[in-house]
Amino acid sequence: MNQRNKIQGCCSNLSLPQLTKKTDENCAKTLKQITPTNTLKKIGDFQGCGRSTSQLNNAILNNLYDQASQKSKVGDKPRKDMCSRAHTIYQQQQNDDQLRKQIQYNDYFIGGIKEILGKEICAQNLKQMCIDQLNQIYKNVTCKDQTFISKKQLPNIVLTKKYSIAIDLDETLVHSEELKPNRRYDFQNLQFGTFIRPYCLQFLQLLNKHANLFVFTSSNIKYATTIMQILDPQKDLFQGLFFRDHCTILQDNSQVKDIKIISSDLTKIILIDNNPQCFIPEPFNGIPIVPFLDNKADKELLILSQFIEREIFTSEDVQHVIKRFFQFQQFRQFENGMQAYQILYN
Structure with a gap:
C-alpha cells in the first residue's frame, strides 16, 4: 500500500474526463492514434462504435496503408514494414476471433483462481492475492454489525443508458509499479510504469454500448486521472x-465502495473489482475479477465481457443474476474463504 501511495503521489494534476458521444469519425481518429504495440494487443473480435468487426479490420488496414503511402514510394522498406504490420494485426484479429469462440464464461472467476493457485510456477504474491480474495468474499457474505455511514447519491450525474458499471483500476484494468530495469511497460513516466490488462480497450468499448461507465478506485485523484487518460x-x-x-x-478502517452514490437503482448497477471486500455495502452488485499484474496471456476481461453481455445486459435485476451465478452465500457455512474454496471447488 505504501508503494502504491508513493506512485500515486508522483502524478500530475489532470482534469476529469467528461462524457462525449462517439461517432464513426471519432472512432477513426481513435484507430489512427493506436501505437503499433497497443494495436497488436488490443484489437480483437469485438464490435465497436457501431461498426462490425470486418469494418474495423478494413479501417485498421486502410489506415496503415495510407500511412505507408504518405511516407514512402512503392517498394521502399517503410512501406513493406507497414504492410507487414497490417498483415500481423489482421492475423492477430483472426486468432482473437477463434479464442473468443473457444472461451466459456460459465467458470468465470473461480476458474481463474484455480488456474493461478494450481500452477507450481506462479508468482507467490499473485497466489497470495487470490487467497486474500477468497477470504474477502467470506468477509463480504458474513459481515455483520458493521457500522458505516452510507454515501448520499451525488448530484448532477446523468445516466443516459439502462445500466451503470463502476470499475476499479489497480489489478483490475491495470497494474502500476515503480520503474524496474529491463521491464517494457505499456506506459511509463519518470516515476512509475503501467501494464494495461489485455483486451481492456475492447472490454470498455463493449460495455460503453449499453452502460454508463465510471472509474471507482481507492487511489488518489491525481493517479486515477493519469490512468484514465491512458x-x-x-x-x-x-x-x-x-x-x-x-x-x-x-x-475496522477498511475501505469499501458504496455504489449508491452513482445510482439508487440497485437492479441496474454493478461494481467490478479485484477486492471483493469493496462489495460489502451492496454484496449482490459486485463482480469480482482475479488480480492482474503483467500476464500478457490474461483473458479475464474477454471472459467477463461474455458474462456481462449475455447475463447482465439481458437482465432486469442484476442482483438476482450475480447471486445465482456466483453463489458466494455458501461461504457462510465455513470458517474462512480458503476453506470454503477447498471444499466447494476441489
Missing part, C-alpha cells in the same frame, strides 16, 4: 471518476 484519451468511454475520497470507511 485508457480513455478521447474522453468518450468513462462518464466520471470516483476515487479515495468517495470510499466508505468501516469500523
